[in-house]
Amino acid sequence: MKLSDGVEWALHCCTVLAFVPRGSALPAGRLAEFHGVPTAYLAKHLQALSRAGVVESVAGPRGGYRLSRPPEEITLYDIVAAVEGTAPAFRCTEIRQRGPAALPAREYKAACLITQAMHRAEAAWRAELQSQTLAGLIAELTGAIPPRSVEKAARWFQEVLR
């Protein structure tokens, strides 16, 4: 089981985008530069965020990406699901309906108990991510990030959003 690297990138990008002034936007190239990752590949994941309605894109010069909702209304699950998809990690192939103890398909009305157990675990995972908003994450960040880093980031913002 492995999550795409894009999930990490998307979470960091959304955190940065939360500091973009209302009305402005940040291009994919600037975001990639800020995080030191390949531009083209990051763009791919930003498109996924755009399709999911987490961020919105504006074309042309002075264009780029910005959050489409206030950070209070964006959960970490929204971001993860946008990149990773909403399909369950555990997929039941109904092997109980095969082999010497199998019955005709119509006999299996109730869902497989093993599948239910695995889905409960995934639900717990989703619930934990849904309980955390982007705003909450940023609130934690304030005070946890070294002041010098905040200063450098602010300077970079000044230059890029100019």
Added chain:
Amino acid sequence: MKLSDGVEWALHCCTVLAFVPRGSALPAGRLAEFHGVPTAYLAKHLQALSRAGVVESVAGPRGGYRLSRPPEEITLYDIVAAVEGTAPAFRCTEIRQRGPAALPAREYKAACLITQAMHRAEAAWRAELQSQTLAGLIAELTGAIPPRSVEKAARWFQEVLR
């Protein structure tokens, strides 16, 4: 994010192995036949269960696999972890230490907050799986499985364990 098919197979196999009389064992070939899956590939996952200490193997004729502990002491997480590994699904690559706002590496003492949040979610997933034992699953199963299927399975057991 996708779990290996082997996880589903392993869970079903352990459920079946719980019904093997103490002292006996069930070969990989019989387990594969019971579930209608490729023998060689299932064997690979049974080896993983064996390495993890969930099942134990006995070689030679009348050999095979059996649970190495009573079902009360085997959690669903034990089985999933044996097949899938214990590495976290979310891997932090420390992109916060790159780009124009980065500081020298020694400045980053505290763990990345985004990573902490993702790890909390995975912990919730693990906790849910750890709270369920194989014995509990089997208790649920009793009464949920159609009587005709139980009968066919019992007949097959008679023939195989003979």
Added chain:
DNA sequence: GTCCCTATACTCGGATAGCAAGTGTCCGAGTATAGGCGG
């Protein structure tokens, strides 16, 4: 009849190909901007 020995056949275990999905990259379509031109 009982014990021992040997050959057998069955088991697991790790090493080996094939394939799908994630990783990484590129170029084309669309648009807001900025400059120039005319009134």
Added chain:
DNA sequence: CCGCCTATACTCGGACACTTGCTATCCGAGTATAGGGAC
């Protein structure tokens, strides 16, 4: 001096190669069994 038009350059979006890890398979090492022979 002001408004309009056009050319520009910058943005996103989807289509195209490559690599890693999951899927599937095979053959060899080891062992408990079963049968036969000797006592």
